[in-house]
Amino acid sequence: MVGLVAVISTIHGHIIPPENIHPVAEVYQRTNFVLNLNPVGWDQVQSDVDALTDYWNAIAAESAAAFHKQVNEIICAATAEPNEKKGVEPLPRSAAAEQVFQHLTRAVSDLCLYHIESASRMIDDREAALKELREAEGIWNAFSLTIKSTDPEAHNRLGRGWLKMANALGSTGLLGVGALPPDRDAFQQEAGIIIDYIETNFREDFSPMRHGSLAPWPSKSPTFNTHAKLPHKLPPGHNINKQIPRPRQILGMAARGVDESETPLIALGDMAFDSAYIYGEPMRSLEMSCNTCHNKSITNPNFTIPGLSSRPGGMDVSSNFFAPHSNNGIFDPLDIPDLRGIRFTAPYGRNGRFGSLREFVRNVIVNEFNGDEPDPMLLDGIIAYMNEFEFLSNPYLRKDGTLNENASKSARRGEQIFNTQFTQMGNMSCATCHIPSANFIDHKRHDIGTVNGYEEYSMDRTMDTPTLLSSKFTPPYFHDGSQPTLGAVVRWFDNYYQLGLEERQLEDLTAYVETVGDGIESYEDTVYYLDAEMEEFSFFLSAYEFLAGKNKPKLMGTTFETIALEIRNHKWELQDLSVMPVMDKMAEIMDAAYTASQAGDQAEIRQKVAEYRAMYNQNLDVLK
Amino acid sequence: MLKNNTIHLWTRGLLLVVVSVLTCVKGQAEPLKVAFVSYANPQQVAKDSDALAQFLETKLGMPVKGFVTLDYGSSIEAMRGDQADIAFVGPLAFMRAHEQIGAMPLLLEVYSSGTPTYRSCIWVRKDSGFKELSDLKGKIIAFADQVDMSGHLLPRDLFRQEGFLSGNWVEKEFFDEVYFAGGDEQAIHGMLNGFVDAAGVSEYASLLLRPEERDAVKVLAYTRPSPSHLIMARKGVPFETKDRLKKVLLALDPSNPEDKSILDKLYGVQGFAEARLSDFEGVAKVAAGFGLVKNPDLFASGQFSE
Numbered sequence: 021m022v023g024l025v026a027v028i029s030t031i032h033g034h035i036i037p038p039e040n041i042h043p044v045a046e047v048y049q050r051t052n053f054v055l056n057l058n059p060v061g062w063d064q065v066q067s068d069v070d071a072l073t074d075y076w077n078a079i080a081a082e083s084a085a086a087f088h089k090q091v092n093e094i095i096c097a098a099t100a101e102p103n104e105k106k107g108v109e110p111l112p113r114s115a116a117a118e119q120v121f122q123h124l125t126r127a128v129s130d131l132c133l134y135h136i137e138s139a140s141r142m143i144d145d146r147e148a149a150l151k152e153l154r155e156a157e158g159i160w161n162a163f164s165l166t167i168k169s170t171d172p173e174a175h176n177r178l179g180r181g182w183l184k185m186a187n188a189l190g191s192t193g194l195l196g197v198g199a200l201p202p203d204r205d206a207f208q209q210e211a212g213i214i215i216d217y218i219e220t221n222f223r224e225d226f227s228p229m230r231h232g233s234l235a236p237w238p239s240k241s242p243t244f245n246t247h248a249k250l251p252h253k254l255p256p257g258h259n260i261n262k263q264i265p266r267p268r269q270i271l272g273m274a275a276r277g278v279d280e281s282e283t284p285l286i287a288l289g290d291m292a293f294d295s296a297y298i299y300g301e302p303m304r305s306l307e308m309s310c311n312t313c314h315n316k317s318i319t320n321p322n323f324t325i326p327g328l329s330s331r332p333g334g335m336d337v338s339s340n341f342f343a344p345h346s347n348n349g350i351f352d353p354l355d356i357p358d359l360r361g362i363r364f365t366a367p368y369g370r371n372g373r374f375g376s377l378r379e380f381v382r383n384v385i386v387n388e389f390n391g392d393e394p395d396p397m398l399l400d401g402i403i404a405y406m407n408e409f410e411f412l413s414n415p416y417l418r419k420d421g422t423l424n425e426n427a428s429k430s431a432r433r434g435e436q437i438f439n440t441q442f443t444q445m446g447n448m449s450c451a452t453c454h455i456p457s458a459n460f461i462d463h464k465r466h467d468i469g470t471v472n473g474y475e476e477y478s479m480d481r482t483m484d485t486p487t488l489l490s491s492k493f494t495p496p497y498f499h500d501g502s503q504p505t506l507g508a509v510v511r512w513f514d515n516y517y518q519l520g521l522e523e524r525q526l527e528d529l530t531a532y533v534e535t536v537g538d539g540i541e542s543y544e545d546t547v548y549y550l551d552a553e554m555e556e557f558s559f560f561l562s563a564y565e566f567l568a569g570k571n572k573p574k575l576m577g578t579t580f581e582t583i584a585l586e587i588r589n590h591k592w593e594l595q596d597l598s599v600m601p602v603m604d605k606m607a608e609i610m611d612a613a614y615t616a617s618q619a620g621d622q623a624e625i626r627q628k629v630a631e632y633r634a635m636y637n638q639n640l641d642v643l644k
Numbered sequence: 645m646l647k648n649n650t651i652h653l654w655t656r657g658l659l660l661v662v663v664s665v666l667t668c669v670k671g672q673a674e675p676l677k678v679a680f681v682s683y684a685n686p687q688q689v690a691k692d693s694d695a696l697a698q699f700l701e702t703k704l705g706m707p708v709k710g711f712v713t714l715d716y717g718s719s720i721e722a723m724r725g726d727q728a729d730i731a732f733v734g735p736l737a738f739m740r741a742h743e744q745i746g747a748m749p750l751l752l753e754v755y756s757s758g759t760p761t762y763r764s765c766i767w768v769r770k771d772s773g774f775k776e777l778s779d780l781k782g783k784i785i786a787f788a789d790q791v792d793m794s795g796h797l798l799p800r801d802l803f804r805q806e807g808f809l810s811g812n813w814v815e816k817e818f819f820d821e822v823y824f825a826g827g828d829e830q831a832i833h834g835m836l837n838g839f840v841d842a843a844g845v846s847e848y849a850s851l852l853l854r855p856e857e858r859d860a861v862k863v864l865a866y867t868r869p870s871p872s873h874l875i876m877a878r879k880g881v882p883f884e885t886k887d888r889l890k891k892v893l894l895a896l897d898p899s900n901p902e903d904k905s906i907l908d909k910l911y912g913v914q915g916f917a918e919a920r921l922s923d924f925e926g927v928a929k930v931a932a933g934f935g936l937v938k939n940p941d942l943f944a945s946g947q948f949s950e
Contacts, residue, residue: 187825
């Protein structure tokens with residue numbers, strides 16, 4: 021088990037490590053994803069083309085340079101500023117994307133073939149040949165997902181071919197025993213089949229567009245399924261893991277000691293917040309939920325999807341990826357908002373376009389993430405749950421929002437600056453908008469200079485005033501996440517409005533804002549959360565009697581399938597892996613409850629819910 | 645006056661320390677040379693080996709030099725040429741080293757199971773319909789490597805015990821085809837993807853799969869346990885040195901964060917357990933059955949290593 025000991029470790033907080041993928045395959049798969057976006061993230065494409073060129077350059081500098089030049093010309097043509105006078109018309113997005121993808125596919129094919137041929141040449145040096153073969157196979161994986169979905173027969177045959185080639189390299193043995201000579205003929209036979217497949221499908225006349233999307237379709241293969249669809253997959257470089265340690269979530273009713281089993285509407289909302297099934301595709305397949313971006317209601321600073329995020333902690337929610345019908349054709353990623361104290365912070369949306377939270381949440385489900393029109397009770401549940409999100413307690417603030425004696429001297433000096441009216445800001449102070457006695461917001465929209473309008477005198481630059489409470493733990497800042505720290509925000513205001521603050525004043529003002537944004541126990545003090553997660557799943561199930569009474573089989577079904585999926589996703593966090601059969605069984609019970617809910621078998625549902633609860637109670641001590 | 649005395653005393657103290665260090669270094673002209681094997685990431689192992697050498701140097705009170713090799717064979721060759729005193733190896737490599745150069749086992753690694761052993765498995769896809777080993781007749785199996793205890797010998801021995809395979813290599817004797825995929829990862833991925841019907845590799849190989857993939861595979865059968873990977877010592881390393889090294893590593897407690905950071909660098913193990921030659925008695929017989937150990941009786945002595 022060479023190398024296995026190095027990976028023996030338990031998983032914390034459902035952290036999924038990135039796939040182990042060859043850099044060329046990584047570049048290709050990411051570019052494949054980004055070129056299918058509208059608009060295309062050309063900066064990302066350029067960066068990946070550069071990386072591929074670097075890899076190729078070490079092998080064949082001339083070919084690499086030619087590839088780079090050709091692709092650069094296409095990207096330049098696609099990103100050219102239109103100029104009627106000079107007759108400059110940018111190359112249409114789809115044509116440019118297709119051309120770039122053709123070049124990339126040929127490049128990847130060339131590199132794969134190069135390494136197969138190198139392995140063949142080095143066959144008498146087993147270790148060197150195996151290294152070349154691993155390179156080739158790693159690069160081949162750039163195509164393998166598409167081939168697996170659209171030409172499964174070839175995928176199997178060729179996958180076995182890679183194993184046969186490794187086998188044909190023989191073995192060097194160990195200290196004089198167990199050596200096997202290479203089998204040159206067997207190697208060549210399998211290599212020939214793979215080379216032929218690549219040359220037939222992905223070389224000169226490769227056609228990348230099918231079903232309205234770009235992919236390495238192996239359309240010349242006789243076993244290619246013309247009707248096959250590709251599975252949804254996020255590109256390499258994405259990170260949707262939640263933060264560790266986990267932020268501390270304060271639910272108002274729990275903080276007041278209310279028995280959670282008596283709050284079924286909130287339980288329904290909590291379930292929905294964690295459920296991929298309230299959304300449409302691709303959210304369901306990707307198993308993403310509200311909780312992915314707003315982990316326990318708090319901004320997930322890790323969240324990144326290349327082509328959709330300009331930086332971690334944000335995403336363009338109006339692209340063609342998650343909900344093609346709502347695409348606005350503009351790359352306008354937004355910082356993921358923190359939801360603590362959300363009931364106090366209307367209006368909603370970074371530009372404050374929604375007066376009510378209910379309206380905002382419905383739009384997220386239906387238009388941002390492609391879900392069906394939600395059941396009104398589901399929306400009621402989500403709002404009831406979100407209304408329980410509390411700000412962190414802040415030991416430095418009086419009830420009127422002024423600093424108390426616990427605050428530092430620097431913060432107190434900063435408070436004075438915060439309340440000072442500046443002529444450069446139209447005789448307004450920071451506190452004019454971030455009103456201390458009103459949760460540090462004014463519920464209004466302002467143009468503070470952070471938005472580029474569609475033209476010079478356009479009136480589309482106002483953004484909603486955010487609260488400063490609990491903000492210390494939610495970087496980055498501004499609607500687009502362009503400021504990494506609160507200190508950077510302070511300096512941005514000083515610079516933009518030419519306030520002329522001295523260094524110490526800037527530090528004092530930063531200390532003040534950080535103090536206002538501070539809070540007690542912002543993170544949990546453990547990296548083991550499974551017991552808390554299992555308790556939460558039981559809370560989801562506490563809505564069952566309520567939903568049964570209201571005759572809501574669909575919402576019951578959503579609850580059951582959400583719990584089943586959550587258990588399966590979290591079971592690898594078990595500290596004692598021998599307990600896994602218990603979690604598998606609990607997931608199976610929820611599967612059965614889901615099936616029964618679809619069949620309308622109330623007695624079976626009741627039995628399965630009772631079974632689940634009994635099993636949970638019996639295993640409380642080990643489910644951690 | 646006080647200040648002068650203080651400086652004087654401090655200077656004398658420094659001199660004593662310098663003398664002590666020089667004496668120590670003089671007494672230990674040769675550092676303890678430790679060969680760390682790199683499984684996948686030589687740069688990271690090299691970085692870790694520096695930190696580990698420093699840790700051991702402090703704990704043992706003697707100079708320690710760590711270096712990285714790319715495979716067990718290189719570690720053993722280094723030991724044969726007196727270039728390595730201590731090495732991290734797998735059980736098969738150790739048995740070869742013991743037979744050839746008299747290397748002795750010091751400590752076995754303890755994994756997440758809490759024991760200094762591990763098993764191999766016959767892995768199949770859950771949707772394959774296979775229920776027992778006999779279902780694999782006429783099918784394709786992948787092993788990791790020809791000379792791999794958990795990735796070939798133990799799982800193959802399972803079929804031999806059942807009477808499906810003989811000791812000798814016979815083409816299509818039970819399986820339609822057998823591939824040596826070059827590693828556990830390639831073998832188990834080949835099975836997951838359906839390129840082969842089964843994979844005979846370590847029980848920990850499923851950890852090389854992504855969590856969602858692990859639910860698609862199952863164990864058809866477990867092999868007998870094998871002693872885990874181990875730390876072995878070159879013949880001739882003084883008993884005191886080996887004893888001190890054992891005590892230092894046996895004392896590592898994974899619940900202590902500082903110790904945990906050391907264990908993480910030691911290939912992420914949970915701890916160590918004392919090794920005996922007799923721990924290898926069973927697997928030596930298995931390896932001998934395939935001609936990879938010449939004298940399995942060497943491992944039946946039942947003695948501690950010195």
